[in-house]
């Protein structure tokens with residue numbers, strides 16, 4: 001891994017700002033990583049502490065959900081956070097939704113501080129969309145140890161508009177960026193600070209009262225009551241989104257009855 005960087009990133013500022021709010025943070029900033037999720041999982045295996053955060057200016061093999069690539073040119077924020085969470089508390093499958101909620105709230109907060117409003121939607125399980133397209137994606141990868149869950153929570157956010165070549169290569173969703181959606185000052189440091197602060201609060205709730213996570217996630221998703229198509233098996237399934245169960249699975253009412261789908265499956269919304 002290359003620990004040099006060409007793009008300025010004030011990691012000391014992030015660490016100092018969060019000093020009293022989080023357990024000791026270890027922020028590593030590199031100019032290039034194949035994938036911050038992959039590199040941080042390797043560090044976790046050699047005992048990196050919880051709340052190690054790896055930020056990279058670009059990724060050469062950024063990974064998305066469902067084995068998709070994640071385009072990661074300079075100008076975006078790509079980072080992964082190492083979490084060590086208790087095994088026997090709340091369902092680990094609710095953590096990706098918790099991360100998405102913290103990210104949405106962190107971005108709302110930055111816009112509000114500058115007197116603007118940002119319109120966001122959480123698309124189950126954890127895409128962050130605006131009405132013009134996809135702003136950010138989250139990939140949580142987990143491993144179970146004897147004492148706890150290791151979670152590498154990876155976040156990729158388009159801060160500046162993606163160039164035309166990259167736009168064409170992103171097939172899943174039309175991409176958009178924070179600057180296109182809300183014309184204020186977006187710095188990687190401010191986004192990381194706001195997100196990590198919210199993440200700590202929301203993970204504490206995940207541990208003690210996970211129902212709050214489901215309720216607040218649902219409020220931002222705008223998904224409930226919408227007709228959706230599930231991409232599962234050969235035949236798509238259609239139904240109406242009804243809610244999130246205790247494990248973070250999506251409950252859907254179909255003509256044959258209610259079903260629950262897990263995060264490995266994809267959905268599309270039909271307005």
Ligand code: BTN
Nearest residue numbers: 035037063064065137138154156
């Ligand atoms: C998705 O929407 O499919 C999830 C995208 C997750 C991308 C982030 S960028 C930082 C971290 N490292 C990776 O390789 N992927 C995640």
